Amino acid sequence: MTSLASGESVFTIVLSHGPLTRAQIAGRTGLSAAAVTKAVRPLMAAGYLVEGPGEGSRALGRPATLVRVDAGAAFFVGVKVTGDEIIAVLTDLCCRVRAAARLPLTGRAPERVLPVLTELVRELLTEADGFGVAVRGLGIAVSGDVDVDSAEGMVRYSPFLEWREVPLAGIAGTATGLPVTVENDVRALTVAEQWFGAGVGLDSFALVTVGAGIGCGLVVHGRVVSGAHGVAGELGHVSIDPDGPPCYCGNRGCVEAVAADPAIVRAVREVTGRPVTTPAEALELARAGDRGARQVYAAAGQAIGRAIGSVVNLLGPERVVISGEGLAAYDLFADGIRDAFAAAAFGTAAQCDVVTRPLPFEEWARGAAATAIQSFIGSATSATPVTSKEQSGVHQ
Known part of the structure; x- marks a missing residue:
């Protein structure tokens, strides 16, 4: 496992279950203490993870040091595109919704959808300015066959939108100026459920x-x-x-x-x-x-x-x-x-x-934001390989 994968794993564990001690992180991820330290270091240096003494541990003497996500360190926009409207949310780094907006669509062709999507994103960028926090990524969730490995974020086929071979990430990135992650809408919702919901x-x-x-x-x-x-x-x-x-x-x-x-x-x-x-x-x-x-x-x-x-x-x-x-x-x-x-x-x-589990479309948009957070954390983590000794786990 590289430290890139370790960093994503550690961030996700802390996000879903934190605050946690480093020993708890090691126990949940199966990483050694050294691997946890290496994975945590760049995320802390960037300000996305922070640590401090935990509460309720005074009876044990020295307070435990807990690692948590700094929710206000970065914001993200998540967008869910349906056949009739676009729903967008502004989230913090903990994927908590800070603002939401939606607009109807007058057509499903890309040239009709993209201006509406761009308008919503700009509206939420203005909201983020009010918080004084930079937006670091945009996640877009659409139905159908999405090539997640494509640099252009290619929507191969979306039957409900009647799209074929639409390089959505490239187009949306040019229009908004943000790094864009495009994902199938159900998989995006699955990420949100894995992090915060029934999973x-x-x-x-x-x-x-x-x-x-x-x-x-x-x-x-x-x-x-x-x-x-x-x-x-x-x-x-x-x-x-x-x-x-x-x-x-x-x-x-x-x-x-x-x-x-x-x-x-x-x-x-x-x-x-x-x-x-x-x-x-x-x-x-x-x-x-x-x-x-x-x-x-x-x-x-x-x-x-x-x-x-x-x-x-x-x-x-x-x-x-x-x-x-x-x-x-x-x-x-x-x-x-x-x-x-x-x-x-x-x-x-x-x-x-x-x-x-009934979920409104804002939750699907939140899932899109979660995929943007995943991409962002992956790029923010060092790609220096973890040694075989470091990944051998804590139970040796």
Whole structure:
């Protein structure tokens, strides 16, 4: 492990669990005391980590020295782009939201989205000026296939935005003057949940989002998984019925073709003959007791439950968190999810903790800010390799 990776690991541990003593950091990361010191040193020199005596340790004699993140040392902007609007937040280094703003979109083409995004970022830069803290990075979360290893932050394909090969980080960086990190929106939200939400302290968990699409973020051995080609976790395009409805990806019976909002609206319209055009209208019809509409939601729940069962069988996460705007209809498909999951999960995999967690889009934007913080801390950490003796751990 290089000190670059060690620095990111140490920062994340202190951010999520701190303040901590250096010994506690070593215990949580598996690094030796020497490796912790080497990882902490550049972050302290830059002012991002600070230390001081902890409270409540007087009875032990010498007060423990705790390391913590200095929240006010830097600010960041996080942006979530949907098909209809852009939501942006200003956060501190602890990823606490200091200000938020949103603006509607008049179109989904990049030339329509970028001016709105730039306007929101400038508004939050003005807010940061009021705090007297510099903004060090911009994180942008979009749906679809994002090449996180591309220098241009390339959005390979975003079906909801109808984007292909858009070098978003390069364009946004030129427009805003900030270092830009671009990430898939579900993976960005997964980072936020790992740091501050339902995934804190877990070695492995999955975040399944239900709404305009069906997404899945995966954490394995404490790290968010993006895969070799950046498309790990595409749960929405797992085919559960080869004879099912067609999906825009070209296959049939994908989870997204059954359980995403557009699929539900389309199916409710077909089975009821009503001119339903929005998820809210479909939901209202089902809640009014329409049998056909309720059957559509039940089928959606079964599709989601089977998909979650597949994730649990393959990866064995400690927890599955269900979130997304589609949770507004959770009461209608909860039984379907539970029954299908129980049938699909193999053996003790059925003991996986499955929870729901409604999250507003500001939390998705906060996740985008978290990815910007990750990039920033990575660049702020020395790349000098840690020796094999230093990384051997404290339990020797």
